[in-house]
Amino acid sequence: MNLSERQVRMLEFIRAYLREHSYPPTIREIGKAVGIPSTSVVKYNLERLQEKGFIERSGEVSRGLKLKDGPSFGGTGNGQGLVSIRMLGVIHAGASTPTFGEEEDPYAGEMLTLTVDMVRDPKDVYALQVVGDSMIDALVNEGDWVVIKHQRTAQPRDMIVARILDKEETTLKYYYPEGERVRLQPANPKYDPIYVPAEQLEIQGKVVAVVRQLQ
Amino acid sequence: MNLSERQVRMLEFIRAYLREHSYPPTIREIGKAVGIPSTSVVKYNLERLQEKGFIERSGEVSRGLKLKDGPSFGGTGNGQGLVSIRMLGVIHAGASTPTFGEEEDPYAGEMLTLTVDMVRDPKDVYALQVVGDSMIDALVNEGDWVVIKHQRTAQPRDMIVARILDKEETTLKYYYPEGERVRLQPANPKYDPIYVPAEQLEIQGKVVAVVRQLQ
DNA sequence: CATTATACGGAACGGCTGTTCTTTTGTCAA
DNA sequence: TTGACAAAAGAACAGCCGTTCCGTATAATG
Numbered sequence: 001m002n003l004s005e006r007q008v009r010m011l012e013f014i015r016a017y018l019r020e021h022s023y024p025p026t027i028r029e030i031g032k033a034v035g036i037p038s039t040s041v042v043k044y045n046l047e048r049l050q051e052k053g054f055i056e057r058s059g060e061v062s063r064g065l066k067l068k069d070g071p072s073f074g075g076t077g078n079g080q081g082l083v084s085i086r087m088l089g090v091i092h093a094g095a096s097t098p099t100f101g102e103e104e105d106p107y108a109g110e111m112l113t114l115t116v117d118m119v120r121d122p123k124d125v126y127a128l129q130v131v132g133d134s135m136i137d138a139l140v141n142e143g144d145w146v147v148i149k150h151q152r153t154a155q156p157r158d159m160i161v162a163r164i165l166d167k168e169e170t171t172l173k174y175y176y177p178e179g180e181r182v183r184l185q186p187a188n189p190k191y192d193p194i195y196v197p198a199e200q201l202e203i204q205g206k207v208v209a210v211v212r213q214l215q
Numbered sequence: 216m217n218l219s220e221r222q223v224r225m226l227e228f229i230r231a232y233l234r235e236h237s238y239p240p241t242i243r244e245i246g247k248a249v250g251i252p253s254t255s256v257v258k259y260n261l262e263r264l265q266e267k268g269f270i271e272r273s274g275e276v277s278r279g280l281k282l283k284d285g286p287s288f289g290g291t292g293n294g295q296g297l298v299s300i301r302m303l304g305v306i307h308a309g310a311s312t313p314t315f316g317e318e319e320d321p322y323a324g325e326m327l328t329l330t331v332d333m334v335r336d337p338k339d340v341y342a343l344q345v346v347g348d349s350m351i352d353a354l355v356n357e358g359d360w361v362v363i364k365h366q367r368t369a370q371p372r373d374m375i376v377a378r379i380l381d382k383e384e385t386t387l388k389y390y391y392p393e394g395e396r397v398r399l400q401p402a403n404p405k406y407d408p409i410y411v412p413a414e415q416l417e418i419q420g421k422v423v424a425v426v427r428q429l430q
Numbered sequence: 431c432a433t434t435a436t437a438c439g440g441a442a443c444g445g446c447t448g449t450t451c452t453t454t455t456g457t458c459a460a
Numbered sequence: 461t462t463g464a465c466a467a468a469a470g471a472a473c474a475g476c477c478g479t480t481c482c483g484t485a486t487a488a489t490g
Contacts, residue, residue: 004467021273022281023239026447038469043448045467058236062277062447062476066237136403139354139427159429188351210427212354214374219437241477253439258478260437277446277477 003052007045009034011054014067024065124150125208137186138172140210146172147209154203159187161204164196172207218267222260224249226269229282239280339365340423352401353387355425361387362424369418374402376419379411387422 003011013033017025025033031042046065049055058064130144138159140146146161154160160175162184173184173194182201185193218226228248232240240248246257261280264270273279345359353374355361361376369375375390377399388399388409397416400408 006467021279023273023276023278026277027449028447036468038471039448040450040470041468043450058238060448060475062241063238064236064448136354136405139351139356141354141402187356189348190351207429209429210425212425214422214424221437242479243477251438253441254478255440255480256438258480263437275445275478279478 003049003054004045006034006036007049007054010042010045011049011067014055014065018067024063026063126150135172137188137191139187140172141212144210144212146207147211148205149208150205152203154206159207161207162196163202163204165200165202170204175203218264218269219260221249221251222264222269225257225260226264226282229270229280233282239278241278341365350387352403352406354402355387356427358427360426360428361422362426363420364423365420367418369421374422376422377411378417378419380415380417385419390418 010030013030014025017029017033027039027042027046030046031037031039034042036042036045046055046057050057054068056066056068058066125147127145127147130140130142130146135141135144148161154175156176158175159172161170162173162175163170171184173186176183176185176193177198178195180198182196182198183193184196184201225245228245229240232244232248242254242257242261245261246252246254249257251257251260261270261272265272268283271281271283273281340362342360342362345355345357345361348357350356350359363376369390371391373390374387376385377388377390378385386399388401391398391400391408392413393410395413397411397413398408399411399416
């Protein structure tokens with residue numbers, strides 16, 4: 001069940017082509033790259049590769065070709081998938097609340113892709129980009145992405161998106177309910193907590209992850 | 216520069232199609248899915264999407280279509296967007312330098328999986344976990360993962376892993392060479408920079424990304 | 431009103447693309 | 461030798477596919 005030299009070169013070419021173009025090559029492109037003058041021979045060897053489990057083909061479809069995963073992808077074992085998350089807008093102190101639901105948003109259609117182990121349940125999860133440096137006490141800075149799970153309640157010690165009603169302000173803080181009031185603790189222990197009456201606090205969601213990409 | 220409803224639906228369809236087939240759809244497939252009867256209109260909107268930076272097109276090529284990264288990062292959606300990165304150890308102030316190369320490390324064999332867009336070149340890239348709160352001026356806290364590209368030089372404004380020789384200390388700072396000395400600027404602008412003679416500074420690498428996973 | 435830009439529909443053109451058919455070559459067992 | 465079979469080559473076909481051209485509708489602008 002060995003691969004012929006031609007088949008090895010075809011596989012290598014398909015991999016390289018996919019890396020460069022992110023769509024598969026045509027039969028003729030494969031033939032030209034590997035030095036096969038006849039399309040029927042390429043098709044013949046593609047069928048052999050499919051029999052041996054190296055590729056998957058969609059018949060009669062141009063570029064209908066898929067590489068099956070070889071042993072090259074180790075990964076963590078658990079995280080073999082990607083999750084797409086809606087990018088819903090921006091979060092910043094002072095002004096407006098992050099928008100939910102049907103409202104117009106500037107990032108409509110854009111998605112953020114993370115590995116599954118960063119977001120266990122992609123339902124009700126969305127991402128906001130931080131504007132301004134008002135979140136520095138949460139160890140978050142301008143341009144960072146904050147991944148948020150939308151929920152109205154939280155457990156103690158959760159990092160939450162907290163909206164303080166009378167201040168019209170949205171911040172990220174650790175959540176410590178203390179009877180009638182709530183202590184909101186910055187992520188940076190060098191900063192002081194603030195205290196808010198429980199009825200003045202609106203929980204917008206829980207922070208699931210923070211991602212900062214430099215350069 | 217907003218997307219029309221059609222364009223959003225086209226993007227969503229392309230994503231779903233890529234996830235299912237791992238090759239891009241044709242213009243006619245897009246049109247049929249989104250409810251556009253004319254191929255020229257699909258082409259027209261694909262051009263708008265390309266202008267706005269959401270996709271990339273290879274002209275005159277069947278299925279010559281590629282999803283582009285979002286403004287910060289995002290998956291390609293073709294299912295090949297994962298990169299495994301070595302987890303090399305921990306980083307913290309005071310004690311030892313992060314280990315490189317063949318030395319023994321507690322995370323041997325473990326890998327961190329990220330999307331390709333977070334790490335463009337996985338060569339010489341590794342991840343360190345932060346211990347202690349000594350990195351708070353870099354907006355990094357205990358438990359965060361710092362993705363580092365190993366290099367001995369840096370560009371001004373890079374966030375670097377800086378080792379100050381006479382202090383035996385490793386920190387994350389923005390790098391500003393100023394002639395004979397180097398200004399190391401914390402990521403948190405509320406903190407003051409420190410100044411180090413150029414020959415006392417050893418650059419261990421460049422920070423590529425910071426990932427914080429909560430809950 | 432005329433002008434311009436944007437968005438959409440329909441139809442046709444020409445090249446691309448996978449498939450099929452026919453033929454040839456080389457190898458190996460009977 | 462003969463027959464079977466894998467592998468390859470070339471040619472032709474039908475359908476696929478991106479592009480182009482022409483026309484229409486709407487909104488904004490002056």
